[in-house]
Amino acid sequence: MTVPMPYPALIAILSALVILLFGVSLLTGPAAIGFTDSLVALVSGSSTDAVTLVMREIRLPRAILGVMVGASLGLTGAALQGYLRNPLAEPGLLGISASASLGAVLAIYTGLVIVLPLSLPVLALSAAIVAVLVVRLLAGGRSDAASLILAGVAVTSFAGAMTALALNLSPNPFAALEIVYWMLGSLADRSMSHVWLAGPFMLVGWGMIAILGRSLDALTLGEATAKSLGIRLDRVQALVVFGTAISVGAATSVSGAIGFVGLVVPHLMRPLVGSRPSRLLLTSALSGAALLLTADIAVRLIAPDSDLKLGVLTALVGAPFFLWLIIKTRRTLL
Amino acid sequence: MRLRQLSAWYAALGVLLALSFPLPGIASAESDNRDPTAPRRVISMNLCTDQLAMMIAAPGQLYSVSNLASDPSMSMMAKQARAYKPNHGLAEEVFLMRPDLILVGAMTTRTTVAMLERLGFPVVEFPFENSFSDMRANIKRMGDALHRPERARELLARFDADLAQLRKRPGPRRTAALFHANSYTSGVGTLANEVLKAAGLDNIAVQFGLSGTAKLPLEKLVMAAPDLVVTDTTWEGAPALAQQVFAHPALRALEATSAKAMSATNRWICATPHLIDLIRDLSAARAAVTTIHDRSATRQ
Numbered sequence: 001m002t003v004p005m006p007y008p009a010l011i012a013i014l015s016a017l018v019i020l021l022f023g024v025s026l027l028t029g030p031a032a033i034g035f036t037d038s039l040v041a042l043v044s045g046s047s048t049d050a051v052t053l054v055m056r057e058i059r060l061p062r063a064i065l066g067v068m069v070g071a072s073l074g075l076t077g078a079a080l081q082g083y084l085r086n087p088l089a090e091p092g093l094l095g096i097s098a099s100a101s102l103g104a105v106l107a108i109y110t111g112l113v114i115v116l117p118l119s120l121p122v123l124a125l126s127a128a129i130v131a132v133l134v135v136r137l138l139a140g141g142r143s144d145a146a147s148l149i150l151a152g153v154a155v156t157s158f159a160g161a162m163t164a165l166a167l168n169l170s171p172n173p174f175a176a177l178e179i180v181y182w183m184l185g186s187l188a189d190r191s192m193s194h195v196w197l198a199g200p201f202m203l204v205g206w207g208m209i210a211i212l213g214r215s216l217d218a219l220t221l222g223e224a225t226a227k228s229l230g231i232r233l234d235r236v237q238a239l240v241v242f243g244t245a246i247s248v249g250a251a252t253s254v255s256g257a258i259g260f261v262g263l264v265v266p267h268l269m270r271p272l273v274g275s276r277p278s279r280l281l282l283t284s285a286l287s288g289a290a291l292l293l294t295a296d297i298a299v300r301l302i303a304p305d306s307d308l309k310l311g312v313l314t315a316l317v318g319a320p321f322f323l324w325l326i327i328k329t330r331r332t333l334l
Numbered sequence: 335m336r337l338r339q340l341s342a343w344y345a346a347l348g349v350l351l352a353l354s355f356p357l358p359g360i361a362s363a364e365s366d367n368r369d370p371t372a373p374r375r376v377i378s379m380n381l382c383t384d385q386l387a388m389m390i391a392a393p394g395q396l397y398s399v400s401n402l403a404s405d406p407s408m409s410m411m412a413k414q415a416r417a418y419k420p421n422h423g424l425a426e427e428v429f430l431m432r433p434d435l436i437l438v439g440a441m442t443t444r445t446t447v448a449m450l451e452r453l454g455f456p457v458v459e460f461p462f463e464n465s466f467s468d469m470r471a472n473i474k475r476m477g478d479a480l481h482r483p484e485r486a487r488e489l490l491a492r493f494d495a496d497l498a499q500l501r502k503r504p505g506p507r508r509t510a511a512l513f514h515a516n517s518y519t520s521g522v523g524t525l526a527n528e529v530l531k532a533a534g535l536d537n538i539a540v541q542f543g544l545s546g547t548a549k550l551p552l553e554k555l556v557m558a559a560p561d562l563v564v565t566d567t568t569w570e571g572a573p574a575l576a577q578q579v580f581a582h583p584a585l586r587a588l589e590a591t592s593a594k595a596m597s598a599t600n601r602w603i604c605a606t607p608h609l610i611d612l613i614r615d616l617s618a619a620r621a622a623v624t625t626i627h628d629r630s631a632t633r634q
Contacts, residue, residue: 030551050559057583058553059553108573114573172572174577175572178575191583193583306549307549
């Protein structure tokens with residue numbers, strides 16, 4: 001379609017965009033703090049000062065998680081679309097996010113997290129791994145769009161129902177309302193402890209996917225050709241499955257399920273990188289981060305008092321895009 | 335049609351019961367010179383009317399209270415409530431209890447209340463209280479409904495006397511923030527705000543111009559750094575994200591510099607004379623703030 005942009009220039013532009021949005025995210029919040037005040041407090045404030053507290057303990061973790069969760073979703077969307085050679089593959093649509101939510105819900109509402117904080121990301125990513133395996137099984141090993149998406153729908157609704165059940169069974173009257181958070185996601189009032197808890201897992205997941213670039217490129221030529229090029233398909237599958245489940249599971253455990261980022265971003269980037277899956281990985285991670293930061297800034301600006309969920313904004317952009325994609329896919333398939 | 339048959343059946347059963355056990359009615363009529371028109375089988379369907387009714391009703395007059403009344407996380411009178419038959423706010427079960435008076439809150443399920451009224455039960459509704467004067471009106475209303483106005487007056491007189499005493503407590507006013515689960519606070523026009531005022535505390539939610547129950551972002555709370563942060567402590571055995579904000583490092587850091595008061599959620603829910611104890615505790619917490627500030631002042 002369009003002429004591919006030089007790859008290093010594209011990376012530089014996207015990185016600059018992420019850094020800019022990271023800064024804007026740090027400066028956005030209900031407490032009106034001046035531009036220089038906030039930056040000074042962030043870098044060299046005393047730890048008991050109120051402005052420093054707001055910047056370091058409330059806004060910084062929120063911005064960091066915005067980058068990391070967005071990057072996880074963008075990266076895994078690109079990896080799944082490349083590996084399954086399916087334009088509709090995405091953690092949200094395949095039920096990975098919903099299952100990770102279920103795992104996190106079980107860890108939090110049973111009180112396990114209080115005893116063992118690490119159980120939060122671990123249970124979420126374990127549930128995500130199960131989801132990927134079940135979707136693969138249900139789709140019968142075939143990667144045609146319809147069966148994969150149907151399997152994803154089945155897993156998503158099952159995980160959603162189990163999440164609702166677990167929350168309804170909680171004696172805490174607030175729990176039942178928190179289904180909204182687990183289905184639509186939010187970064188409000190996260191803390192550095194969430195970053196330390198989920199961050200390392202996300203990094204591990206990224207690492208597993210990052211080394212897949214060459215294999216994904218080879219897979220575009222078909223499985224037989226890839227095999228003849230020395231690509232071990234079982235290894236690729238294991239890395240995609242576990243890399244996706246670990247990074248999305250950890251991300252979801254601290255942000256709730258956020259849909260459509262992983263779907264939209266690789267499609268936006270594909271024309272710019274000339275359809276090479278290896279180049280799509282980093283660009284999708286960066287633009288996923290940029291998209292999520294934008295959404296998180298928007299929820300604070302549009303409705304500062306009502307704790308609007310991130311998934312609402314990503315769905316506003318993502319759902320029409322998804323419909324367009326289905327129509328386009330159907331046309332090429334028929 | 336069926337309903338009429340059912341009520342006829344109940345009337346017959348009532349006659350039968352009256353014939354076979356005539357003693358209790360006569361005994362209670364003799365034991366006190368109660369107003370013969372007073373309701374004798376009262377059912378309360380709302381946590382707050384439950385508690386007011388338990389305080390005001392004559393012995394034997396109140397038959398059933400809602401099941402919430404015996405939940406210690408919400409009710410101040412959980413122990414007393416166990417002496418009554420619990421109801422779950424369902425029209426069917428209340429109908430079968432054959433009450434001669436039903437007490438409901440403004441929040442009690444509308445459809446249930448409408449159905450009970452349609453069935454011809456006398457229903458008295460108590461509006462939601464946003465101030466001490468609303469509370470006074472409801473206590474009076476309860477006294478009138480139960481034909482026990484002197485008991486209601488007695489409760490009010492004691493409450494007013496205690497409140498006047500507490501208002502005289504010395505020490506400067508302090509700022510305070512109420513911080514509930516999900517970062518909610520109570521601003522202008524809430525009972526909680528009146529409670530803070532009576533305890534000698536200035537609510538920062540009011541300074542922020544918040545009214546009713548509203549979100550107080552953690553950022554704004556940290557920036558305002560009130561002298562006293564009042565949080566609630568309920569449902570600790572059953573965690574939810576709503577309470578995670580209480581463990582947020584920024585709130586913890588604020589609590590290192592401000593004083594902190596915990597108070598169980600059940601103390602804030604209903605407007606009853608029990609509020610006096612809450613006001614007393616908050617007033618004591620305010621006095622403690624004074625000493626913390628004095629100490630830091632002398633250290634500098």
